[in-house]
Amino acid sequence: MLDAVHELFAQGPVGDILVFLPGEREIREVGDLLRQQTWPQTEILPLFARLSMADQHRIFYPGSKRRIILATNVAETSLTVPGIRYVIDSGLARVSRHSGRTQVRRLPVERISQAAANQRQGRCGRLADGLCIRLFAEEDFRDRPLFTDPDILRVSLAAVILQMKYLKLGEMETFPFV
Numbered sequence: 001m002l003d004a005v006h007e008l009f010a011q012g013p014v015g016d017i018l019v020f021l022p023g024e025r026e027i028r029e030v031g032d033l034l035r036q037q038t039w040p041q042t043e044i045l046p047l048f049a050r051l052s053m054a055d056q057h058r059i060f061y062p063g064s065k066r067r068i069i070l071a072t073n074v075a076e077t078s079l080t081v082p083g084i085r086y087v088i089d090s091g092l093a094r095v096s097r098h099s100g101r102t103q104v105r106r107l108p109v110e111r112i113s114q115a116a117a118n119q120r121q122g123r124c125g126r127l128a129d130g131l132c133i134r135l136f137a138e139e140d141f142r143d144r145p146l147f148t149d150p151d152i153l154r155v156s157l158a159a160v161i162l163q164m165k166y167l168k169l170g171e172m173e174t175f176p177f178v
Contacts, residue, residue, distance in 0.1 A: 002033060004088045004133045005068065009039055015085020015128070016067040018075060020120050022092040022109045024048045027070040034068060047071035073112070076119050080126055087124040089117060091136040095148075098156040105156065113148045117141060 001019065008017055021027050027046045034044050043065040045058055049072065059069050062083045069081060073093040093116070094107045112120075117134065124130030134141065161172060169175060 001030060001088060001090065001135060004135065005034065005037075007133075008086050008088075008131075015130075016062065016069065016081070016083040017086045017088060018069045018071060018081060018084045018123055019088040019090075020075070020093075021070055021072065021090050023072060023094045023107075024050060026090075027072070031070055034070075039066075041065045043067045045069045047075055049074050073116065073120075075123065076116060081123065084124050084126070085128060085130050087120055087130070087132040089120045089132060089134045089136075091117065091134060091140070095154065096151075097154050103156075111136075111140075111144055113145045114141060115147045117144070 005017065005019075019030070021030060024046075027048055031044050031046060041064070043063065045067055047056060047059055047069055059067075059081050067083065069075070069084070075081065091112055092109050093112050095110045097106050097108060098104075099106055121132040121134075124132055164170075164172065164175065
């Protein structure tokens with residue numbers, strides 16, 4: 001990952017970089033590594049769900065410095081970060097999974113789907129030509145599932161069912177789910 005950032009800096013100070021990493025711990029570790037580099041006029045910003053809203057919103061206000069935004073899959077969809085010219089994709093994400101055996105929610109690091117990788121690629125080059133560097137081989141990309149498993153297949157519906165019971169919405173078997 002560090003090599004990819006070095007390569008982009010060698011091309012000159014044009015455009016911000018969005019780096020997709022699997023989780024908060026990885027973001028903090030990579031952020032520490034990047035801060036040890038001697039890149040002038042560079043700002044390193046984290047972006048993950050547990051970050052305060054004020055810190056999350058910092059990514060929407062580009063300043064005079066080149067930014068490297070280290071993000072989880074929270075930046076994958078439904079938001080456009082201004083100034084992103086480059087994406088570096090680790091190809092990994094923490095995915096919520098319910099274990100039927102232990103009845104606990106887990107967050108294992110998994111390879112993302114082709115659709116998620118394409119979505120990440122689409123985060124760059126919105127206003128000018130962009131470049132996406134994937135840190136995994138093309139063959140690896142082709143071997144990945146086309147789409148991410150839907151939440152209904154990965155997470156427990158217990159909380160939804162309890163909420164429906166509490167709201168007295170009727171029997172689950174006859175409820176008109178979409």
